[in-house]
Amino acid sequence: MHPINWLIVIAWLAYNVWDGLRRSKNTHEMEGYFLANRSLPWWAVGLSVMATQLSAVTMIGGTGQGATDGMRFIQFYFGLPIAMVILGVTLVPFLHGAKVFTAYEFLERRFDARTRSLTALLFLLSRGMSCGVIISAPAVVFSAVFGWDLTLAVALIGVPTVLYTMIGGVQAVTWLDVKQMALIVFALLAIVVTLLVKLPVSPIDALHIAGAAGRTRVYDFSFSLTNTYTFWSGIIGGTFLMLSYFGTDQSQVQRYLTARSVDEARSSLLMSAYWKIPLQALVLLIGVLVFAFYVFTRPPLLFNPAHERLLIAANPGTFEVLREEYQARLTQRDSAARMLAVAESDSARETAARMFKVSEVGASALRDEALSIVARATRQPSRDVNYIMPRFAIDHLPIGLLGLFIAAVLAAAMSSIAAELNSLATTTVIDFYRRWVRPEASDAHFLFVSKAATGFWGLFACGVALFAANLGSLIEVVNRFGSFFYGSILGVFLLAMIPRARGIGAFVGLFAGMAAVAAVNFGAPSVSFLWHNVVGAVTVVAVGTLLSIVAPPRMRHPTPGS
């Protein structure tokens, strides 16, 4: 990589650490360290909410998905604005008004200690592991594409983030999130401009070419429980997923608990509702333009160079045959695309589009064959889609912009990791250490333990990230395990708003919800994952309400808040 690109990346990382250290001046007690004394403006909190959700996977996987599958993934986010409005008028006033540090603390006031501890434990288990995955995903891609050592890649992402989160607390996390979002948006716009300049056809023709391959299809109005990305799964399943994530996940709840008032907290969520769909559309559109770019510039058969080398080593004859056939299809596709761009009549455009589609389907089939050989050899899904954007960046972005792109991907990863480390430490200290181990201690002691907890979770996440590359299937299992209880925890919070609901209903309902999600996950009946949260939440509310009514009075554990 050119030294100027390295300079940009190193300068950005150094700035993050310096800015984080600067913020440590205002965090001398626990309320300041975890909640910024509830003093942050709504726009900064809103940008932090967005930065936490936008991880490196969005930057590299989202653009890759745009290139291979088009715009339809945007339907996944259709429920987000609805969820934000619902949360703004329901859960946010509850949580902000309760003056709690964590969402789970609220559950003890409303139900009982065991419901609080169980939900907090589930959060620690899933977020602790997912934090490692968030570091590992870009680290693995960067190490393969840029030739970096995996440990170096993990250290580049993990060490500065752990340092500034540990020292600067939530102030450092939030104010750096603001700057990281600005860098990400700037880099995305710069990439769009670069792509438009590099395309040999007009933007409209590029979209016609992408449209001929189905990349501009957005809406799918079919109602299918097994099809993941449809309008209805986005609106209904997506709303429940976003309610779970923004309403009950401490990594997001803690962002808006730092806002000055309930209304500022609500406005911060609405800000995310404003920009999420347009921003995600921009990410996918970059992928669509990358697809159009590779119509006129020969793409590699596989974007992951390590897998390409593996295929050559394992079966050089097959690779050569596949590559030659692939090149022939690409030549046909290129000619058809140029015909499509200059076609003047509707019939000429239709003929060119048909030719383009035939060659595109042929090229895709050959690529799929190569990917399946790699998947058999590595015994893991190839995930080549994650390598499209980084490979495009290193091969085609000009000097400086490549550095900016890498810095933006690092920023996306760091903003998510920092919020997760911050929330993992908060839950560890507030829901376990202060609740069960040492209820009475000085603020200075809790502050010290909080910083130690942040450091511990940082080391844990980096450790998981280093091993994640070799633990592909195990990580999948952990992520799937996480999806079992996401909707169920939402169900417990929904139950909290029903006056007759009691602790026994919440606790048993939580297990019933997880069991229901496990059943549909293993295919009895088979339901796409976006519907899992609906199943979990509805089961918890139904079972929890019923049990609260029928359980004997001594089992109901009435609490002061109820």
Place this chain on the structure above:
Amino acid sequence: MTENTNDAGRFRRTLIGVMTVQVVTLLLLWWLQVTFTK
């Protein structure tokens, strides 16, 4: 009291803005689909 009224007013204005942006974005995406998808 005045601050609370201002906050509530900002929330309402933001809410209307959010809904407007969503509708415009969905219409733009619809235009993208019907114009370019073959």
